[in-house]
Amino acid sequence: MSSVSAFRRAAGAALVLSLSTTLIVQAAPSNKDLIKSRQDKLRDMGGALKAIDDELKKRTIDWDNVILPNADTLQSRSGFLLGWFPKGSGPESGVKTYALPALWQKGDDFTKLGKAMMAETAKLNQVAAAKDGAALKAQAFIVGKACKACHDNYRSPDYEKENDD
Amino acid sequence: MSVSEEIGERTAGGARILRIWDMPTRAMHWLLALSIAVCWWTGLHNQLEYHLYSGYAALWIVLMRLYWGVVGSSTARFVNFVRGPRAVIDYARTLHRRSTPPVHGHNALGAISVLLMLGLVLAVIGLGLFAVDVDGLYSGPMSSYVSFRAGRHLSHLHYKWFNALLAVIVLHLLAVVFYYVHKRHNLVFPMISGRRTGAADADGDLRVAPFWRFALGAVIVSGLVWMVTTGFYF
Numbered sequence: 553m554s555s556v557s558a559f560r561r562a563a564g565a566a567l568v569l570s571l572s573t574t575l576i577v578q579a580a581p582s583n584k585d586l587i588k589s590r591q592d593k594l595r596d597m598g599g600a601l602k603a604i605d606d607e608l609k610k611r612t613i614d615w616d617n618v619i620l621p622n623a624d625t626l627q628s629r630s631g632f633l634l635g636w637f638p639k640g641s642g643p644e645s646g647v648k649t650y651a652l653p654a655l656w657q658k659g660d661d662f663t664k665l666g667k668a669m670m671a672e673t674a675k676l677n678q679v680a681a682a683k684d685g686a687a688l689k690a691q692a693f694i695v696g697k698a699c700k701a702c703h704d705n706y707r708s709p710d711y712e713k714e715n716d717d
Numbered sequence: 718m719s720v721s722e723e724i725g726e727r728t729a730g731g732a733r734i735l736r737i738w739d740m741p742t743r744a745m746h747w748l749l750a751l752s753i754a755v756c757w758w759t760g761l762h763n764q765l766e767y768h769l770y771s772g773y774a775a776l777w778i779v780l781m782r783l784y785w786g787v788v789g790s791s792t793a794r795f796v797n798f799v800r801g802p803r804a805v806i807d808y809a810r811t812l813h814r815r816s817t818p819p820v821h822g823h824n825a826l827g828a829i830s831v832l833l834m835l836g837l838v839l840a841v842i843g844l845g846l847f848a849v850d851v852d853g854l855y856s857g858p859m860s861s862y863v864s865f866r867a868g869r870h871l872s873h874l875h876y877k878w879f880n881a882l883l884a885v886i887v888l889h890l891l892a893v894v895f896y897y898v899h900k901r902h903n904l905v906f907p908m909i910s911g912r913r914t915g916a917a918d919a920d921g922d923l924r925v926a927p928f929w930r931f932a933l934g935a936v937i938v939s940g941l942v943w944m945v946t947t948g949f950y951f
Contacts, residue, residue: 595865595866595869598849598851598852598853598865598869599864599865599866601852601853602849602853602856602860602861602865602868603865605853605856605861606860606861609861609948609950610950692853693854695853696850696852696853696854697852697854699851699852699853700852700854703851703852704763709763711851712763712872712873712876713873713876714873
């Protein structure tokens with residue numbers, strides 16, 4: 553066996569190993585990535601609700617470019633929300649998170665609140681499609697309350713004290 | 718038109734009763750203290766609907782106090798009590814002495830406290846106006862001019878700067894205690910009654926600004942605060 557072919561074999565093995573490692577990492581994201589990802593997604597949801605609220609203050613509402621896409625973001629994201637909090641992704645993971653252990657201890661209640669969020673964002677989309685400003689304002693408020701219901705019980709109050717950038 | 722009032726009431730012991738703070742200044746002082754307390758409690762307990770109302774009240778009071786500091790009664794006017802660094806240092810050098818005559822109005826050091834407190838209250842309210850409620854229910858009225866992320870950052874600064882304000886308030890309260898214990902000057906009672914007792918030969922008067930001037934300011938400031946509450950969306 554020549555030294556060149558030995559090198560090729562070694563390089564090939566290294567490539568396979570590195571690719572498989574990458575795949576494994578992608579298949580099982582670390583808690584750090586998971587928590588960062590859910591924080592980003594929840595922030596996007598907050599941004600989407602804010603965009604709707606802000607638009608509703610204007611005299612002319614841009615339904616097609618602002619209201620509908622943001623209402624859709626809220627509904628589609630809330631469909632995945634309950635999956636963002638697997639067991640082990642709380643403060644015990646060692647990663648900085650404001651999610652309280654109560655979220656996992658009272659899993660049934662959290663699931664109920666998550667499902668309520670899905671229902672309310674679905675309604676938000678229906679109202680947005682009807683292009684009724686007053687009804688949308690009322691429903692956006694209800695969606696905000698659905699956010700708050702979880703935040704009040706399952707998010708640390710320290711959240712307000714620290715910079716969540 | 719301001720009315721100059723010579724105060725010549727005498728107590729049985731020969732000491733004179735001097736008018737020091739007019740009614741609007743006293744009312745604004747205590748109402749500001751109350752509104753800040755309400756802001757604090759509602760902020761801590763996430764009662765943001767009432768936090769907004771108490772914040773608007775504090776904004777109204779601070780703006781009125783600034784206005785009164787320009788056109789109000791003599792002891793409320795900035796020009797009559799804000800002094801330069803030399804006067805502040807000179808006054809600070811007399812702090813340790815027990816028998817200094819009371820200053821009729823804010824002293825040079827207290828003036829800094831007044832400016833610092835009004836400035837901080839205004840800064841905290843200013844940040845709050847742009848702050849974003851994470852649930853989108855009770856964001857500041859001007860929050861639509863900033864992004865969600867920027868607004869959350871401003872909420873954080875709103876919280877942080879309030880702590881700086883609390884520190885100045887604590888200093889203010891400690892100073893009041895210091896004056897009472899060390900110099901035997903009761904600063905609280907005059908802020909309630911508007912009067913203080915001076916020596917028989919003590920001088921000090923209060924030129925009381927007419928009420929219409931306060932009413933005019935109240936109308937202008939109310940209009941301004943109302944505009945702010947709408948976020949300038951008319």
